Amino acid sequence: MARQEKTVITCAITGAIHTPTMSDALPYKPDDIARQAIDAAEAGASVLHLHTRNPETGAVSIDPDLYEPFLPRIKQATDAVINISTGGSLVNTVEERIAPALRFSPEMCSMNMGSMNFAFHPLAKRFETFKFDWEKDYIENSKGYIFRNTFEDIENAATQLAPHNIKFEHECYDVGHLYNLKFCMDIGLFKAPVFIQFVMGILGGIGADIENLVFMKKTADKLFGEDYRWSILAAGAAQIPMATTASQMGGNVRVGLEDSLFIKRGVLAESNAQQVKKIRRIVEDLGNEVATPDEAREILGLKGGDRVNF
Ligand code: KMH
Ligand code: ZN
Numbered sequence: 001m002a003r004q005e006k007t008v009i010t011c012a013i014t015g016a017i018h019t020p021t022m023s024d025a026l027p028y029k030p031d032d033i034a035r036q037a038i039d040a041a042e043a044g045a046s047v048l049h050l051h052t053r054n055p056e057t058g059a060v061s062i063d064p065d066l067y068e069p070f071l072p073r074i075k076q077a078t079d080a081v082i083n084i085s086t087g088g089s090l091v092n093t094v095e096e097r098i099a100p101a102l103r104f105s106p107e108m109c110s111m112n113m114g115s116m117n118f119a120f121h122p123l124a125k126r127f128e129t130f131k132f133d134w135e136k137d138y139i140e141n142s143k144g145y146i147f148r149n150t151f152e153d154i155e156n157a158a159t160q161l162a163p164h165n166i167k168f169e170h171e172c173y174d175v176g177h178l179y180n181l182k183f184c185m186d187i188g189l190f191k192a193p194v195f196i197q198f199v200m201g202i203l204g205g206i207g208a209d210i211e212n213l214v215f216m217k218k219t220a221d222k223l224f225g226e227d228y229r230w231s232i233l234a235a236g237a238a239q240i241p242m243a244t245t246a247s248q249m250g251g252n253v254r255v256g257l258e259d260s261l262f263i264k265r266g267v268l269a270e271s272n273a274q275q276v277k278k279i280r281r282i283v284e285d286l287g288n289e290v291a292t293p294d295e296a297r298e299i300l301g302l303k304g305g306d307r308v309n310f
Contacts, residue, residue, distance in 0.1 A: 006291035007283050008252040008299055010169075010231060011045035011276050013037050015258030016088040017120050017235075019135040020058040021127055023261040023268050028053035030069035034077075037070070039273035040256070041078035044280040046296035047108065048080045049169070049256065051088040052100070057132050062089045064100040071104060071310040079293040081302060082310075083108035083169055086157060090118075090138070090145050094153040101161060105309040107302045110197075111157065111168035113177035113184075117204030118147035147204070151180070158189045165303045169231075171197045173205030175219050182223045192227040195300050196220060197254060200242060201235035208238035210245055217249060229300060237265045240279055247283045252299075255279050 013036050014027050027033045037048045052066035053059060062085075071082065084106045086098045101109040121143035130136050158168075168190065172178050184190050198216045201208030206216070213232065220230060231252035234242035239260035243253035255275040263269040263278060280290050291299060 006289045007247050008291045008296045009045045010047040010254040011040040011272050012049040012256030012258035015051050016060045021130045026257050028058040029055045034070040034073040036272045037074045038077045040276045041080035043273040043276035044290050045276045046291050046293040049083040051085045062092050064103045082106045085110050087112040098157050105164040108167045112149040112171045113180045115148050119203040167302050169197050171199050173199040178219050194228050196230045198232045201238050208234040235259045244282050
């Protein structure tokens with residue numbers, strides 16, 4: 001596959017790591033999720049990676065009903081590709097985590113490629129008081145959390161989702177996850193060209209630095225040849241710097257408050273759109289073009305926005 005000419009920007013609007021105490025900008029009410037998603041799309045994100053939250057408490061939730069208030073609104077207001085999470089929970093089974101993707105049949109959904117520690121307990125020490133009762137325990141409990149994505153789980157998810165023709169964002173948090181993906185392709189679960197998200201900087205996964213990015217990319221080249229697409233998601237302060245590097249290496253980029261609350265080191269972002277605008281400006285200043293939603297559909301080989309169930 002020739003070097004991609006346009007860069008696909010994904011924006012991950014809200015997620016499972018951060019809590020309302022950590023930033024007022026993190027959306028958890030349906031109206032705020034919709035508004036921020038629409039603004040991010042207008043700023044240049046062609047893919048919107050979405051989770052849900054309990055609108056009263058801000059707690060992470062995978063309840064499919066909570067997508068209802070905002071999916072149609074986003075679809076009406078933008079042409080962006082909707083990507084639904086199948087990973088965002090510390091307490092639910094994979095079976096439960098795939099329920100929203102099964103119900104709404106989006107163009108894309110995440111597919112987490114291995115089991116691992118997935119922790120953010122050090123964040124608890126940064127705050128003395130919390131907006132909601134659940135937050136402190138939730139953050140601290142991540143110390144003992146195993147993010148479960150066994151081969152059996154992956155096979156079950158892939159098999160149930162297969163009839164929906166959803167393109168997976170294969171989230172690979174370490175080099176071994178690339179080998180897991182290769183194995184799954186060899187046994188026929190996934191077909192080339194796959195779309196790989198290199199996830200860097202999660203406590204439990206590979207660190208976010210340029211040497212590791214080159215290693216991930218070289219390993220992917222070795223395993224998948226030229227027949228794959230890739231993107232980077234670096235957590236925390238590394239988000240924009242690593243996305244900048246990846247865009248120069250022919251990769252696509254993911255930003256968003258799900259993975260970093262910051263616009264630069266030590267400064268909280270005002271919104272998801274602010275991060276999108278920043279990476280877009282950098283990508284364009286460095287000579288690349290940003291893909292429109294239809295160009296993203298072409299690049300990633302998606303089924304089309306008219307074939308979703310919302
Ligand atoms: N926030 C990412 C590090 C998922 O939604 O499936 C993890 C994530 C998982 O995006
Ligand atoms: Zn996510």
